[in-house]
Amino acid sequence: MSDSDVRIVVCVSCRDAGEDNSRPGAAFLDALQARLRARSVDLRVESVECLAVCKRPATIALAAPGKWTYVIGDLSSATVDDVIDSALRFGESENGIVAWKDRPQCFRKGVVSRTPPLT
Template identity: 45%
Template sequence: MPEETVLYVCTTCRAEGDTSETRAGARLLAALRERLPEDTAGLRVEGVECLSVCKRPCSVAVASPGRWTYVYGDLDAEASAQTILAGIGLYAGTVDGIVPWRERPEAFRKGVVARIPPSPPVKEAGRP
């Protein structure tokens, strides 16, 4: 069974010049949830209070056990949802989380903030 992929969306991101009462990050989360197909298995979309990428709003992170974690910024709250979901679909289809550069959506190629290696497996007591 494939491991669950989690898309973390910074809900506290505020776009420059944004005067809306609802922050851009919260609007992005709502747009993603609205466009997420009901039969999507293995993907969880979660709002988080801060990803510390404040200079590049809106930001998201994608993670899955045994795969690289990616953080992306500079995403438009209203226009990026479908692009993000397409990119996450590509990510979920890999063994290690690495989607070939040319296959990534342009927003992911330009907006990558960080790539974090997979956590090593937890060692059992008494085993090296």
């Protein structure tokens, strides 16, 4: 499996609790795309309107064919490099399960759910 089989799905609809016009996911998406270009990393990034984790923006899902899917919340532009590293480790894993010791801090603390692969 190549890095391009890994999808980072970013929720762009949640609002910041303190500011109605602030969209943390949209800002995270912009920062993530810029950092992927700067690092020349080939990961697929998609935006979605809702991952139903509105109380923990910014939220992403890591997904790939035949692998468990993770939903991770409480992200910010400060965690962009860690998210990229998490996605790369996720892609390298056999089934999507990344060992705790190999997870960056935002991955350890931010997991909202883990869903088994679809068969």
